[in-house]
Amino acid sequence: GEDVEQSLFLSVREGDSSVINCTYTDSSSTYLYWYKQEPGAGLQLLTYIFSNMDMKQDQRLTVLLNKKDKHLSLRIADTQTGDSAIYFCAESFYGGSQGNLIFGKGTKLSVKP
């Protein structure tokens, strides 16, 4: 079955870059996503990448996808204290509104001033 793995914790200093990694097992995924969850809140879509792309950059966020190794990463440049949250990697397999998301367990990012 599908499985998405992430490291559970990451701690960085304010101003440094953060890199959050994710591995997945099913190569038939169509889209891969990064979501951010702040304490007690729902999930906010940060960015996504189509499975035929290698890289996507959106302001401070850079997503790298290595399909051969089934590895996805999210780099946050100039990390701020407001970036402290849990980051979930997710993949989807189907088109249309029936899309089913498989989530990793989430990486808790702590940013120290």
Place this chain on the structure above:
Amino acid sequence: GAVVSQHPSWVICKSGTSVKIECRSLDFQATTMFWYRQFPKQSLMLMATSNEGSKATYEQGVEKDKFLINHASLTLSTLTVTSAHPEDSSFYICSASGTPQSSYNEQFFGPGTRLTVL
């Protein structure tokens, strides 16, 4: 952007009672709504998928008679936890996708409902 609300944001109930959680899409038509359950320090687990006007599709292991889902309109889905027990205590999150469907299958998430069963 698309906004999804949930009500209530938190609820405490006695064991054996039923609790209803509402999920609303505020500015778009949600043809499909999803209900997730999240345990502390765990990932989101999909419970069921519902399309407006039809029965929900439950994931394996989710009791459909315990977790009643109704998606009666394009802006509202409800999850009723019947005869709740302490093991049902969790964070319940809904999401919605709709029209026009985004090219990347985006689901818009509600803020979640914290259920505590005493």
